[in-house]
Amino acid sequence: MKNTLKTLTTIILAFGLVTPALAQRANIGRFTKGSFKAATSQQEIQTLKKGDQYAKVCMKCKSITIKEVTDAKEVEKLCHDGGTVHCDSCEEQITIKRTKLNPTGKGNPVKSKKSSVTYVNADGEECMFIVPIKSE
Ligand SMILES: [Zn+2]
Numbered sequence: 211m212k213n214t215l216k217t218l219t220t221i222i223l224a225f226g227l228v229t230p231a232l233a234q235r236a237n238i239g240r241f242t243k244g245s246f247k248a249a250t251s252q253q254e255i256q257t258l259k260k261g262d263q264y265a266k267v268c269m270k271c272k273s274i275t276i277k278e279v280t281d282a283k284e285v286e287k288l289c290h291d292g293g294t295v296h297c298d299s300c301e302e303q304i305t306i307k308r309t310k311l312n313p314t315g316k317g318n319p320v321k322s323k324k325s326s327v328t329y330v331n332a333d334g335e336e337c338m339f340i341v342p343i344k345s346e
Contacts, residue, residue, distance in 0.1 A: 248339040252289040252308060252325040258342050259285075265341040270331065271300035276343070288340060289327045295338060304329045304338045 248267070249255045258264055258279050266275040275298045279285060287293055291308035311324045329338035 242343055246341045246343050248341050250326055250328075250339070251311075252327050254342070255289045255327060255340060256285060257344075258288075263343040264288075265343055266295065266297065266338060267341060268297040268299055268302065268304075268338050270302055270337045271297065273297065273299035275299060289325075295329055295340075297338065302331070302337070304331060 242263075246265070249257075249264075260279050260281060262279045264277055264279065266277060267273075268275070288295065288306070289308060290306055293306045295304045295306060296302070297304060307328045307330050309326045309328070311326055327340075328336050329340070331337040
């Protein structure tokens with residue numbers, strides 16, 4: 211009886227140690243299931259924080275590249291007007307175009323602060339979009 215108890219305790223202790231380790235491993239390369247909408251404004255892109263994942267969807271080569279935000283500068287680069295985003299799949303350099311929505315703010319004070327962000331090719335056609343993938 212004493213032996214059984216000892217075995218049980220050992221098992222419980224072992225589980226206690228194993229569970230957090232497993233949980234941690236599950237976090238590496240995690241991909242949250244669900245539907246996610248493209249970020250079409252600077253504000254939406256800026257909701258990305260370090261550790262968040264996002265997808266670069268390239269319409270030219272029909273690919274999706276999953277990235278993880280490593281620092282705040284990376285997020286800034288994603289919505290920097292005139293900057294470029296690189297498609298990891300087809301190597302295309304895509305230009306970031308930021309347009310102020312309703313700059314005068316007339317009629318819609320909420321929208322006036324928004325800047326739409328589009329990703330265009332050399333011909334000015336939209337060819338990529340960014341999709342924030344957030345678990346919460
Ligand atoms: Zn591509």
